[in-house]
Amino acid sequence: MTDETLLSARGLNLNFGNIPALVSVDADLWPGEVLAIVGESGSGKTTLLNVLSGRMAPDSGVVWYRAPDGGLVDVHAMPAPALRALHRSDWGFVHQNPRDNLRMGVTAGGNVGERLMAQGSRHYGDIRAEAINWLEQVEIDAARVDDLPRNFSGGMLQRLQIARTLVTHPRLVFMDEPTGGLDVSVQARLLDLIRSLVRRLNIAAVLVTHDLAVARLLAHRIMVMQRGVVVESGLTDQVLDDPQHPYTQLLVSSVLTA
C-alpha cells in the first residue's frame, strides 16, 4: 500500500467578494480511492471541486498532483496547454449536466472517440472499435454507436459522458453530482455502474454530492463542508454513523428514508 497521495491540497482559500467559499481547506486523495465532498448549497463543495481540478484559481493555497512519472506538479502553476492536455488524458470530469460535456450533433461513437483523436489516434477502425467497447461498458447498446445523442434519455446521456471521459483511462476523475436530476431508478443504475467501473479500473475519484446515500455507496472517505469550512472528515461509514460535529449530526438526522 503506497503512502503517496495522488492529489493533495493545502490551505485553500477563496472568497467571492465578502462571501467565503473556501476557508483553509486541506484535502488528500490516494490512488484508487473515492473521496466524497458533501454539503448543502453554499457549502463550497463545488468550488472545492473546481479548485482541485484547476478550473478555478484559489486566492491562496496550493494543489499538488502526482504525475504518472512520479513527479509533483502544482496544478495552478501549470501552463494552460498542459492543464488542458491533462484534462483530456489522465484526468476526467463528469458534469452534472451531461450536455455540458457532449457534442449533441456528433454520433455517440464520435463523442467517445474524440479524446482518442485529440491524442493522435488516426485509425478509424480502431477508434470505432474502442468506442463500441466503451459504450458496452456503460451499458449502452453498441448498435447506437452511430446515433446522435439528441435522441438519448437523461440516463443514457450521463452514461455516454462517462464513456467519453473514461476512454483515455484516466487515473483521477472529478464528478459533480453525477446523478443529480435523474429519475431514481435511473440513478440506481448509474450509481451501480460508477461503483463497478471505479473498482474495476482502480480509478481515484473526487465526488461532490448533496446526497449522503450516494456518498455512502461510492466513497471510502468523506468531507463535510459548511460555508467553506471542512467541519468533519474521515471514513465514510464512521462519519455518517457516528457524526461528531453538530452540522454533520444535523445533516445525517435530516435525511429521509423511504
Add this chain to the structure above:
Amino acid sequence: MTVMLQTIDLSKQFLLHLQGGIRIPVLGDVNMQVSSGACVALAGPSGAGKTTLLRSLYGNYRVGAGAILVRHNNEMIELATASPRVIVDIRAHTLGYVSQFLRVVPRVAAIDIVAEAAHNLAPEAAHERARDLLTRLHIPHRLHGLPPATFSGGEQQRINLARGFMGSHPILLLDEPTASLDNANRDIVIAMIQEAKAAGTAIVGIFHDTYVRDAVADQLYHVLPLQDAA
C-alpha cells in the same frame, strides 16, 4: 494462542449536539481480548452497549478514550487513531463484520454482493465460492441472480452472513448472526462459526440466542450499562 484483537481501557460517549449537547456515556474501561481460534461472546442486557462495542471494534464508531489493538500483517495496529486508509486496508484483509441488517445496494445481484467481498480470488473462483455459501445457507439458486431488496428478513440476513464469511478474515465480528433464522439455518451458521474457529479465526459476537452462544463461545465478556451522567 496469539491475541488477535484487544481493547485497553476503551471508553465511548455520545455527544448529541441536536439535543442540547447532552452526553450519553456508553462504554467505560472496556478491557477484553480474543485469540485466534477462539470466540468471545459479548453478554449483557439490551442497550448496554454491546453493538456499540462491536462497531467500535470495526472502526465504524469513534472511540473516546483507550485503545483497540488489531493484529494486521503480523503487527499490532492501534485502530482508534489509525488513518482511514489503514482502516480500509484492515477491513479488506483482516477484520470482517456481519451486521444485524443487510444494507441493500440497489440493482446488485445477491451472488455479486457476496462475491465482491472476496479478496485474493479471481472473479470465477469468487463466484463459485459465493454460490457454495449461498447454497449452504439455503438460498435457492433462482434467487442468486436477484437483488436482495425484496427478500425476506431471514434471506437478507443469510446473504449478509455469506458475505461476512466470504472474505476469510482472520478476525470476524458478528452482530446477532442468527436473529432472523429458523433452526435449520441456525445450525448451519453454528457449524460455519465452528469451522472458522477451527481454521484459526478469532471471533467476537453478540448472540441473543443462548443456545447458539453456548455452542460457539469459549468466553463471555459482560458489557455493563453505565449510569447516565446527564
Add this chain to the structure above:
Amino acid sequence: MNGYNFAYLDEQTKRMIRRGILKAVAIPGHQVPFGSREMPLPYGWGTGGIQVTAAVLGPFDVLKVIDQGADDTTNAVSIRRFFARTAGVATTTHTDDATIIQTRHRIPELALTEKQILVYQVPQPEPLSKLESSRAETRRMHGLAEYGLMHVKLYEDITRFGHVSISYDYPVMVGGRYLMSPSPIPAFDNPKMHMMPALQLFGAGREKRIYAIPPYTSVVSLDFDDHPFRTTRAPHACGLCGADDSYLDEVVTDDQGGRLYVCSDTDHCETRRDAGHVGSESPEVEQAA
C-alpha cells in the same frame, strides 16, 4: 494612373499588408489579422485577394487572374483590368508567363515555379468555423494545436457516408503545425500545395485575415490511416483537348441532357490544343461558345 496610387492602395496600407504577409510567411498556416480596406467591389468578390496582390505587385510583374480556372469570366476580366488600369502592369492568360497569379477556387494545372506567387481569394479563413462557432475558442484551439474536433468531423463523415464527404476546401495541416483552410479549391488540387516552389498567399477581405504557405512547405490533407485521402475527378477526358488528368467542368449543351466535359483551367486546355491535342467534341465547341 488617373489619381490613384500604384495598384490603388496607398503606400501605408501596402506596408501594413506586407507586414501581415511577412508574419504569415513566418508562421505557415497561421491566420494573421489585417486592416482590410474598403475596395471598389463588395465583400465576397475577392477584396482580400486583391489587397494581397496590390501589396506585392511591382511595375515589372506580369499578372494573371483566374476564376474557377478560367481567365475569361466576368470577375477575372474585371480584376485583371483593374490592375492594368491602376498599376499599368502587363497582364497575361498564360500561366507560365505570369509572375503573380490571383485565383478564385482553383490551382493552375501547370506546375508553378520559384519565380511565381499564387494569391488565393478566401471567403472563410477559419477551417473550424462550421464545427465551433466561437472564434475565441477556435483561436485557442489553433494556439494549443487542439484539432481533435476536425478529426471528429472526418470520423462522422466516414460513419455517415463511408468516406470523407468534403469535396472542396478540404482541411490541411501546414508545416505539421497549423490546420488551414486552403480556400474552396477542389480536393483534387490539394496535393499541388505540398512542397510547391511558388509562394502561396491567402487573403480574406471580409474576415480580415491573411495567411501563407512559404515555398517548399509540407501541406498534408487530413485523413485516417485506414481511410487515406484520395483525389477525385470526373471519370472523363476533356472534350476539347483530350486531357484525362485535369480537373473538369461539366457544361450542359442542350435541353436533352447533353453534356460536355472540359478542362476547368482554360489556359491549360488552350495550350494543349495549340500543341495539337484534340478531344472528342472539338468541332462543336465553337458553336456552343
